[in-house]
Amino acid sequence: MKIQDVERVGDLAAAAAEAWGDKEFARFGELAVSFTELDRWSDALAEDLVRRGVGAGDRVMMLLVNRLEVLPVAVAAWKIGAIAVPVVAIYRSHELNEIVKDSRPAAVVTAQSLGPRALAEELDGCLARAGVEPAARYLVDATESVEGWGTLPPVDTVPTGNVVLPEPSAPHEECLRLYTSGSTSAPKGVRLHSPSVIFGGRQFNYRLGIDETDTGLALAPVAHIAGFLAACLVPLTTGAGAVILPRWNVEDAVRVIDEHKVTWSLGAAVFLKDLVEEYERRKGDGLHVLTYYVSGGANTAPDLIERADAIGMWAARTYGMTEMSGVVTLAPRESSVDRRSLWDGKLADNAECRILDPDGNPLPVDTEGRITIRGVQVLLGYTDPALNAAQIDAEGWFDTGDLGIVTADGWMQITGRTKDIINRGGEKFSSADIEHVLHRHADVSAAAVFGVPHDRLGESVCAYVVTRPGATPPTGEALAEFMLAQDIAKAKVPTEWHFAEEIPRTASGKVQKHLLRAARDGEAPIALAPTSR
Template sequence: MSAYTTIPELLHSGADDAVAIRAPLAQPLSYAALRRNTAAAVAALNAFGVGRRDRVAIVLPNGPQMASAFVGVAAAACAAPLNPGYRAEEFEFYLGDLNAKALIVEHGSESAALAVADKLGILVLELLASDEGAGAFRLRPLKADPAGLVAAPASVAAAGDLALILHTSGTTSRPKIVPLTQANVCASARNVGASLRLDAADTGLNIMPLFHIHGLIAGLLAPLAAGGAVFCTPGFNALKFFGWMQEAKPSWYTAVPTMHQTILARAPQNSAVILANPLRFLRSSSASMPPQVIAELEAAFGAPLIEAYGMTEAAHQMACNPLPPALRVPGSVGLAAGPEVAIMDQQGQLLAAGETGEIVIHGANVTAGYENNPKANAEAYVGQWFRTGDQGVMDEQGYVRITGRLKEIISRGGEKISPREVDEILMDHPAVQQVVTFGIPHDKLGEDVGAAVVLHEGHSASEKELREFAAIRLADFKVPRKIVFLDEIPKGATGKLQRIGLAEKLGLGQGG
């Protein structure tokens, strides 16, 4: 893989006649066509007054147009993909916070973002699909004669320009702006491709949302950087997954654990599709995958599951388990896979193998800092090291195990409890399909341990039974005092299980 540092350079990884983008029931788009489409998008954006340092919000449904629009915008300016499911007040916050110069929506869109853009004086561009292949599009202003339109100088992005801007999830505070340069995202796409040994023969089935770093980098840019193909779906749909697999004949797919678990539940009745379309590997990232589920997925698909570790501030990937024949360690997120990874104590000293502390990183894919947020930057960086906010340990071989988000660690009467440790114990119970352990506010202890559990269909278990099961392998203070049975555990927009704020959502408060 060549040392490209911009999106336009990255797109030259594929041969002219090779397929770049595919989609359900659509004609494939070649790399030559994708490059032409991208150049046309750059020229159109420049003509509409959008230049290299401008921010362009993208509010499009998942699919091939969203994929190629992201690439086209990021080649000309700074792309800011937003969740199309946001409400008007959320769009107002994000569009204002981003200082967006333009907004891209699909033709005929009824998004709440339109009225907000009008209120904020943001240029609205309509995306119209063209018939050159999956994802091909052209842009035109929504209003026939937008006021004050002055063309920007014709130019494509440079390595130091921002390619992508995203907000952190902001579960406990105001979302922070994460700016990522062209060089950051290209380095991360290259890191993912190297970890998975992607090449031109690979087709990735993308079911991840393309307003999320996981989908944008691992799902889209990594396969394009390797000259391979991306099969762009309208988003995750368990009922359609195996049909897409049959059509796409992918060599791999990447997803968050909750998606993998839903797919796993439907795998037995789709064994013929799995057999007819063998995968080279499956990839999981963005949240921890229970080792029990890894084993079940590998048995169902007859392929290795590669667990990776990513975050927005690292333009996605930080660590990754290696492909066979190298050792995969279930329950770990593997070896450093791009940036340098270390463990640091609270005083800023790097720790030896086997010692628990905060996971820190630095490298070409890591953001230089949050935008307009000196306080957050002062807290996030120790010298060259970026603090991930994750607690973990690295073994002698360099495999990293995450023991929990520092802000999710449960503090019960001075004892620190890793929710993930409790999750993994409860997952060993044959009736348990999913579990999320969380802190419940307690007036004397500070916090107590709670667990939300989803049982396998047709199985039963009582709270007493699960507490007794956990007590065999956990110290008494770690055993959940309260177990809540749910049909479904609340998830965020990207499919991650929500640990923070779960007690409040479930109405569990102060206890004596």
């Protein structure tokens, strides 16, 4: 099958191997695999999954930091009609309990440990609490045996051909599930199908011309849609190679970009800012500069795009969501610096945008309102039917929860958000989830959390706390320690604390966060407790 004719993700690896063969598909440190090796490795993994009882429609969950193994496991799941479920490793048992309960995986893949964390033990606990008994549990790079866990077949494993594999899932069936935080407390399960996922990768060819002559840098977590695009979907659909960073470090990134002549990447604005500053600092070193950078996930300052252009890097703001397999707007390669710096990209060719007023009525072009999107890239739905009812209407329009304008020729500009979420370096967190954890503290009477501007990460987490009457007011440091003890992701812990006498609310009891924001900026009075810090 020709790569351009593929309609099911389960057919991508074989078609890519036929098209690009021994060309390097992806690299992680010294370990690299070609397109042919990926196809063979994923065949062997698919056989092992089927032998253990995993089949069509089952969920294959990967809790891993950036590693090459995420890619063949996802491809193996697709080959047998199963659903790949990459999960970012910043999540701890607080979030994992909900994800395991929702996904009920038939197979799990993780590392034995991550720093001080015993990942296999964490997952065992989550699985037990959810009453889930997977057919397969795999460890990567295990230093010792762990009861109940096997070892993931390595890259040189050869498929036997003796196992009959199920057919890949049909194009419009779920193939990829990603968990993202939103306006609700628990992580939301986003269900994506083959057309969405395949177009998500191909549009980098359509708009930027990315092809087999290019090499991408996966600098975001590979279990996040941005990292998964760079490491897996764009290579499988365009033939571009990929280099996966183990973690973000700008000096390492610049070295890898130079060594492998990397041409493109995408991710949060924080990565672009670090790269631009490093290139400016090392001007005259003769380094190969990254050719394209697609910046999304947090507000990107116009001057940052201009600074990138001055050092020879094409950079552009973009708008995307996990619910749309990544980016839904992308500037064409020939776009001017002004367009790329002041606008958030041009709507994808497959997508329609409708801007609504507060009553749900369509607005004319160039008018600010609530953004709704319809098209191939939009998710099949959430795992929670209540969320589907709230965000997807009968005609397939998805309510993004964001505010903006769109021009007659499809250029979009984001002006704000209606959802109560925090976007920290491209990772979206629910304010409600963080508040719920704070409310567990015996001395906390009320808490309100929201995002505040951060020069590097786009947003950081700010908390207003009311102490229970008669209690000794805790410090911000003490509350941070308490939250970490609740196994919440470290990135969700507030870095800015205020202690107030009360939280302003409407007559119906809804927290008025706009007043808290104004108080923080010195624009409105809020009664602060003496312990404010």
